Amino acid sequence: MPAKDLKPFIKAPITCLAWNKDMSMVALCPNSSKVFIYETDCAVNSNKWNKEPKYTLDDHAMTVVGMDWCHSTNQIVTCSHDRNAYVWSLGVEKKVIREGKQVMIREDKWTPSLVILRINRAATAVKWAPSGAKFAVTSAMKQVRICSYNVDRKWWAAQTIKKHKSTVLDVDWCPNSKVI
Numbered sequence: 001m002p003a004k005d006l007k008p009f010i011k012a013p014i015t016c017l018a019w020n021k022d023m024s025m026v027a028l029c030p031n032s033s034k035v036f037i038y039e040t041d042c043a044v045n046s047n048k049w050n051k052e053p054k055y056t057l058d059d060h061a062m063t064v065v066g067m068d069w070c071h072s073t074n075q076i077v078t079c080s081h082d083r084n085a086y087v088w089s090l091g092v093e094k095k096v097i098r099e100g101k102q103v104m105i106r107e108d109k110w111t112p113s114l115v116i117l118r119i120n121r122a123a124t125a126v127k128w129a130p131s132g133a134k135f136a137v138t139s140a141m142k143q144v145r146i147c148s149y150n151v152d153r154k155w156w157a158a159q160t161i162k163k164h165k166s167t168v169l170d171v172d173w174c175p176n177s178k179v180i
Contacts, residue, residue, distance in 0.1 A: 011030075012031045013031045014028050014030055014031070015029045015030075015031045016028070016065060016067040018068050019069060021069075021071040023040060024041065025037055025040060025054070026040055027057075027067060027069060029063075029064040029065075029067060031063060033060040033061060033062055034056055034057065034058045035057040035060075035064055035067065035076075036057075037054055037055040037110070038054065055110050057086075057088055057112070059086055059112045060080040060084060060086070061082040062080050062122075063080060063081050065080060065081060065124060065125070066080075066124065066126035066137070066138075068128045068135065070135075071132075072130075073132040074090060075087055075128075075132070076088040077135050078126065079123035079125070079137050080122075082122075083119050083120065083122060083123060083139075084115070084117065084123070085117055085123060085126060085137050086113060086114060087112070087115060088110040088111065089110065089111050089113065090109070090110050091107060091108060091109075113155070114155070115137070115147050115155075115156040115158065116157055117139075117145055117158050118145075119137075119141045119143070120141060121140035121141040122140045123137050123139050124139055124168065125138045125169060125170045125171055126138070126171075127171050130173055130176075133149075133177065134146055134149075134177070135147050136171045137158070137171075138167075138169065138170060138171050139167070142162070142164040142167065143161060143164065144161040144164070144168055144171060145158035145161075146158065146159045146180070147159075161180075
């Protein structure tokens with residue numbers, strides 16, 4: 001398809017994007033603090049996508065610079081210049097009382113879970129481990145944080161890898177999820 005036939009529906013530069021496992025949805029950030037999730041209907045050509053985002057993730061205070069979609073857990077992790085990271089889960093179950101009975105319902109929305117990073121400089125990138133049990137966040141603090149879920153406390157906690165000589169701009173995992 002010639003480039004002149006493409007009509008972009010996003011008018012800002014895209015700072016990061018991530019696809020879900022079957023490529024039916026894409027999450028992207030148009031150089032802002034918001035992440036938009038579009039249904040793609042598995043079409044590579046963006047002209048065939050739904051033009052309105054199905055979901056908007058907007059808990060960050062500054063520009064989102066890193067994002068990854070875990071294919072094993074269907075969770076999204078985002079990091080931002082605001083020194084925060086969030087793990088987003090779709091369809092969190094809630095207890096609701098209907099007609100005198102307690103039932104579990106699944107909401108069709110993304111719910112954020114704050115990650116305790118303990119960094120004093122901007123986060124720069126994030127990447128899920130292939131296993132989906134942990135992820136790594138890089139930062140301008142010359143450190144990499146390896147984050148895993150603490151079931152007892154119900155939050156994401158970070159361990160630190162130090163000794164970098166400058167800002168860490170990107171990260172990737174070995175396929176066995178043990179080495180970055």
